Amino acid sequence: MGSRSENEMGGIAKKISESLQELIVGISTKGEVITVQVKPESLIEAAKRLKDMGFDHVKSVTATDFPEQKELEVTYHISSLGDLELAKVIVALKTRVSSDDPRIPSLVEIWPSSKYPEREEHEMLGVIFEGHPELERLLLPEDYEGPPPLRKEFKVRTEGIQG
Amino acid sequence: MSEERTIELLIGPQHPSSGHMRLYAEVDGDIVVRLKPNIGYVHRTVEKLAETKKYIQIIPLVERPSLADAANHNLGYVLALEKLLGVEAPPRAQYLRTILAEMNRIHSHFYGLGIHGIMLGSSTVFMWGFADREIMIEMAQRLTGARLTYSYIIPGGVRRDLPLGFEEEMEKALRYIERRLEDYGKIFLRNPVTRARLEGVGVLKKEDAIRLGIVGPNLRASGVPYDVRKVQPYCAYPEIEFDVAVREEGDSMARVLVRVEEIRQSMRIIRQALKKIPDGPILAENYLKMIPPKWKEFMEKKGRVKFPAIMVNLRPPKGEAFSRVEAARGELVYYIISDGGTTPYRFRMVTPSFRNVVLFEHLIRECRVADIPAIYGSLDYFPPEADR
Numbered sequence: 001m002g003s004r005s006e007n008e009m010g011g012i013a014k015k016i017s018e019s020l021q022e023l024i025v026g027i028s029t030k031g032e033v034i035t036v037q038v039k040p041e042s043l044i045e046a047a048k049r050l051k052d053m054g055f056d057h058v059k060s061v062t063a064t065d066f067p068e069q070k071e072l073e074v075t076y077h078i079s080s081l082g083d084l085e086l087a088k089v090i091v092a093l094k095t096r097v098s099s100d101d102p103r104i105p106s107l108v109e110i111w112p113s114s115k116y117p118e119r120e121e122h123e124m125l126g127v128i129f130e131g132h133p134e135l136e137r138l139l140l141p142e143d144y145e146g147p148p149p150l151r152k153e154f155k156v157r158t159e160g161i162q163g
Numbered sequence: 164m165s166e167e168r169t170i171e172l173l174i175g176p177q178h179p180s181s182g183h184m185r186l187y188a189e190v191d192g193d194i195v196v197r198l199k200p201n202i203g204y205v206h207r208t209v210e211k212l213a214e215t216k217k218y219i220q221i222i223p224l225v226e227r228p229s230l231a232d233a234a235n236h237n238l239g240y241v242l243a244l245e246k247l248l249g250v251e252a253p254p255r256a257q258y259l260r261t262i263l264a265e266m267n268r269i270h271s272h273f274y275g276l277g278i279h280g281i282m283l284g285s286s287t288v289f290m291w292g293f294a295d296r297e298i299m300i301e302m303a304q305r306l307t308g309a310r311l312t313y314s315y316i317i318p319g320g321v322r323r324d325l326p327l328g329f330e331e332e333m334e335k336a337l338r339y340i341e342r343r344l345e346d347y348g349k350i351f352l353r354n355p356v357t358r359a360r361l362e363g364v365g366v367l368k369k370e371d372a373i374r375l376g377i378v379g380p381n382l383r384a385s386g387v388p389y390d391v392r393k394v395q396p397y398c399a400y401p402e403i404e405f406d407v408a409v410r411e412e413g414d415s416m417a418r419v420l421v422r423v424e425e426i427r428q429s430m431r432i433i434r435q436a437l438k439k440i441p442d443g444p445i446l447a448e449n450y451l452k453m454i455p456p457k458w459k460e461f462m463e464k465k466g467r468v469k470f471p472a473i474m475v476n477l478r479p480p481k482g483e484a485f486s487r488v489e490a491a492r493g494e495l496v497y498y499i500i501s502d503g504g505t506t507p508y509r510f511r512m513v514t515p516s517f518r519n520v521v522l523f524e525h526l527i528r529e530c531r532v533a534d535i536p537a538i539y540g541s542l543d544y545f546p547p548e549a550d551r
Contacts, residue, residue: 031246032395033485057376059487059496060513077485077498081373081387087394090485113376116520117513124210139203139550149211150509156215 009034012089019049033077035092040104043095047076047110054083055091058107061117063125065099065151072102072127076114097127099151106132124150169196174535176204184546186523186535193531200523206550213510218244218477219317225512226312229548231271231296234263234303235490237316240512242397243486243497244318247479250447254399256320258440261399263306263315264488265429265436269340270299271491272422272429272543279419279540280351283360288351295343298336305329317468318477319447324466330437337430344423352423361416365526365538368413375525378518379493380421381542385413391489403435415541422543450474476505490515492543516549 013029016036023046026037038046059077066073076093080086097104106129107114118129119138126148129135140149147154168191175185183204189197209228213221225240226233238260245251252260277292300310305326307313315322351357367377372385382389390407392400408424410417444451446468453471454462462469481503487496493515500509519542527538 056373059376059494059518060498060511062498062509062511064500064509075498077496081376081382081389084389084394087389090487092485111376112374113518113521116517137203139206141203149208154211156211158215 009089012086015053016050016091019053020046023049032088033090033092035094037094037096040095040097043093044105044107044110046093047107050078050091050093051110054080054086056080056082056111058111058114058117059090061114061121063102063121063127063150065125067099067152070099071096072099072125074104074121074127076107076111078111099126102126103128103130105130106135108132124148126151172532176201184549186527186539188527188532188535190532193533195527195530195532195535198524198527198535200520202520202546203550205547207547209512209551210510213507213512215506217475217505218479218507219474221507221510222314222317223312226314227547228514228551229271229490229492229516229545230311231274231545232267232491232548233312234260234267234315235488235495236514237314238264238398239486239488239490239495239497241316241318242488243484243499244477244479246484246486247482247499247501248318248477249480250319250449252320252447253444254441255324255443256445256447257398258436259306259321259325259445260316261403262433262436262440263303263313263321264398265432266299266303266306268429268491269426270296270303272426273299275422275492275540275543276347276351276419279543282536282540283357285351285354285357288347291343291347295340298339302329302333302336305332317446317470318474319450320445320468322468324445325440326466333433333437337434340426340430344426347423352420358416360537361414361419361541362412363414364530364534365415365541366413367522367526371525372413375521376518377493377522378515379490379543380408380425381418381519381522382493383407383409384417384421386411389494391487391494395487397488399436399439402439403432405432405435415538418541418543478503478505492516492545492548493518512551514548514551516545517551519544520549 009029013034023038023042028035055078062075064073073096077090079090118132121127122135123137123140169189172188172190176183185201187199188195222237225236229236273292273296277289280288304310307315367385369386372382372387388407388409393407405428408421410421450471454469458469479501483500485498487494495515496513498511499507502508522542527535
């Protein structure tokens with residue numbers, strides 16, 4: 001990557017800082033990804049302001065279990081399809097919640113593209129996206145019982161051929 | 164007449180047409196009022212399994228969800244892994260990756276065209292599509308040694324160099340495909356029956372496509388020129404000239420025509436890449452120097468990579484990486500979190516078909532029951548890819 005694109009990244013990161021201001025807990029840039037940390041209660045406001053900047057869709061929603069901290073980290077990777085300059089940047093909007101009661105507001109109202117990925121992270125990690133229109137099972141079998149399978153407490157049984 | 168006007172029609176999960184999913188359609192006579200996709204029948208827990216596998220073992224794992232497009236799935240994963248490892252493949256390997264990725268795009272588009280054909284009742288196009296995808300399968304076998312799941316792209320490079328006479332064989336193959344595309348035009352694309360079934364059916368508006376985060380040919384057929392190969396070029400794409408196929412109509416016909424144009428552009432890319440491909444190693448220097456001299460000799464003579472022992476236990480430093488590539492069906496995204504161990508701490512894979520699944524409920528509405536397969540086929544949706 002040339003220095004020009006680094007400058008551009010810096011410019012967009014600066015714009016995000018200015019727009020989100022008090023909501024930001026942490027912000028960093030690495031390659032094409034700008035990572036923005038916010039608290040769960042400011043998630044909606046941060047999403048609204050990012051959407052006003054032109055970030056029009058969600059590429060993925062990822063929840064990650066950190067059992068030692070008893071926290072789940074939820075990451076929205078967002079970018080733009082309509083503005084091809086902005087599309088060069090990906091914003092990772094992150095928030096952390098307690099894994100015992102992982103409730104965060106759903107962003108479907110702001111980004112309809114987060115509907116299916118939020119549903120997936122709900123069933124795989126037990127995140128409750130409040131206000132989601134259809135928070136139902138998606139990929140797992142209807143009769144599945146047990147902890148959300150992508151939590152670390154769920155162990156995959158292997159047949160041990162690797163010794 | 165009773166109060167209940169609508170009935171629920173269940174389509175699937177036993178292969179409603181191309182794969183395993185169920186569609187719940189609420190119909191009023193012949194009109195679909197509402198449709199909901201019910202997916203997950205071919206979910207194979209790729210993300211959880213990846214947490215139990217070593218980094219190199221994940222390559223065959225990510226190829227499985229989309230057999231027709233294995234190279235792009237392989238490539239996206241390796242690009243993310245290389246970001247974590249801080250490794251970059253040498254230029255010759257970048258070109259070889261590009262060539263295989265475009266061969267897969269042609270393969271996948273023929274596959275999609277064939278499936279769409281049979282959904283519309285054109286068994287000719289089904290037979291043709293499945294026969295003509297064989298060309299790229301055969302060429303991929305010459306390059307990689309395998310027909311479908313090549314595991315060709317490895318961290319820092321590719322497994323094999325170009326075989327002898329590949330350029331001439333490829334030129335023959337591309338000329339054949341060019342001729343065939345003319346035939347497809349005559350018998351399918353300009354066929355009045357096809358046009359009647361597809362034109363103006365399942366129209367996706369530009370602003371909806373953006374709002375719903377649609378990817379790939381489905382997005383570009385609605386007038387959005389987003390293509391990762393242009394927006395954030397990777398591998399050899401910065402050095403290669405090609406056009407992004409875009410149409411404004413947004414209907415089922417436009418989606419098919421965008422794919423056909425993409426086949427032409429992929430051929431253009433392959434021809435250029437084979438001309439421009441630089442000489443040099445196919446594995447990154449920091450791995451090459453770990454290979455014993457005797458094996459290195461073998462590698463140079465045979466044009467095949469011997470894996471350095473370090474590949475078994477790759478340990479990327481703590482951190483995270485995000486990658487995106489333009490797979491045949493659209494943008495494919497990987498997000499890996501590493502805790503410094505030999506397996507990923509969290510592995511996220513979002514496939515183009517999963518991004519597009521929302522189109523079922525959005526597009527198949529207020530249309531006739533007969534339009535369900537016409538629209539479904541035009542989306543080139545592949546259940547195993549969506550379910551992962």
